[in-house]
Amino acid sequence: MVGMRELSVAVDTYLRSLRAERGLSPRTAKAYASDLSLLLDFCEREGVDALDALDLEVFRDLLWQQTQAGKAASSIARMAASFRGFTSWLEETGRAADSARRLKSPKAGSTLPRVVSAEGMRGILDALADRASSGDPVEVRDLAIIELLYASGIRVSECCSLDVGAVDLGRRVVRVVGKGDKERVVPFGAHAAEAIDGWLSSGRPLLEQPRSGGALFLGVRGGRVDARTVYALSRDVLGVAPGGGPSGPHTFRHTAATHLLDGGADLRAVQEILGHSDLGTTQIYTHVSADRLKASYVQAHPRA
Numbered sequence: 001m002v003g004m005r006e007l008s009v010a011v012d013t014y015l016r017s018l019r020a021e022r023g024l025s026p027r028t029a030k031a032y033a034s035d036l037s038l039l040l041d042f043c044e045r046e047g048v049d050a051l052d053a054l055d056l057e058v059f060r061d062l063l064w065q066q067t068q069a070g071k072a073a074s075s076i077a078r079m080a081a082s083f084r085g086f087t088s089w090l091e092e093t094g095r096a097a098d099s100a101r102r103l104k105s106p107k108a109g110s111t112l113p114r115v116v117s118a119e120g121m122r123g124i125l126d127a128l129a130d131r132a133s134s135g136d137p138v139e140v141r142d143l144a145i146i147e148l149l150y151a152s153g154i155r156v157s158e159c160c161s162l163d164v165g166a167v168d169l170g171r172r173v174v175r176v177v178g179k180g181d182k183e184r185v186v187p188f189g190a191h192a193a194e195a196i197d198g199w200l201s202s203g204r205p206l207l208e209q210p211r212s213g214g215a216l217f218l219g220v221r222g223g224r225v226d227a228r229t230v231y232a233l234s235r236d237v238l239g240v241a242p243g244g245g246p247s248g249p250h251t252f253r254h255t256a257a258t259h260l261l262d263g264g265a266d267l268r269a270v271q272e273i274l275g276h277s278d279l280g281t282t283q284i285y286t287h288v289s290a291d292r293l294k295a296s297y298v299q300a301h302p303r304a
Contacts, residue, residue, distance in 0.1 A: 057248035140203030
């Protein structure tokens with residue numbers, strides 16, 4: 001991938017400049033290299049394939065994942081500093097914007113993912129449906145993307161890589177290729193099916209070009225939609241939603257998992273839907289559900 005080569009070259013150049021200009025100790029240089037290697041791996045998994053696609057939400061999502069993986073607070077703080085240093089250098093050298101300038105390390109006790117309430121999701125999806133009613137193919141596509149992300153909990157990279165043939169509207173399932181090229185079949189609901197059907201019948205034909213191939217979701221020029229576009233869409237719709245925290249597309253994955261567990265779904269089933277190889281990763285969402293339940297109790301019970 002050309003974009004990934006651009007990212008990799010930029011990281012290598014930055015590390016060389018650090019060693020030459022700042023005389024870093026071997027240990028410090030190794031830590032910087034390790035942090036930026038994590039960034040490259042994350043970007044490749046999530047389909048963030050260009051320097052100008054690096055935005056604050058990419059870094060926030062990566063720090064959250066590392067926090068949930070059990071990394072120490074000191075390591076997370078160092079990562080944040082590494083990323084801020086890298087994007088500062090990108091701006092100084094005219095390569096890209098300083099997108100990590102406002103990046104902060106997750107605070108102690110604040111490491112759970114952002115979850116939008118069911119009411120909040122209804123508001124987001126209703127607003128997108130209103131916009132899609134204009135018939136604008138981009139608005140029709142955006143509704144279908146967010147409906148599918150929330151309905152299925154798939155990753156943004158998985159969403160962008162979908163082909164039309166991967167979707168079975170009759171059975172309401174989508175065939176997804178996830179990490180390690182592992183394939184899984186994920187269900188989605190009636191609302192997502194309706195939105196995807198609308199996109200396929202009235203939106204996609206207006207954007208389709210010879211270069212579109214079998215891609216399910218298309219960009220404005222007819223090529224396969226990229227992660228940068230989905231991140232921008234997520235920032236747009238989540239920026240006006242109640243609550244704070246990251247506004248990347250992973251928020252819809254977190255929200256889907258939490259709402260499934262809130263509704264009584266089996267943990268193993270949620271693990272399979274999300275494509276987690278380790279049940280421990282899925283158990284994060286049981287903590288989210290418990291915290292939400294406790295907050296509701298404290299708010300509602302007179303003797304809480």
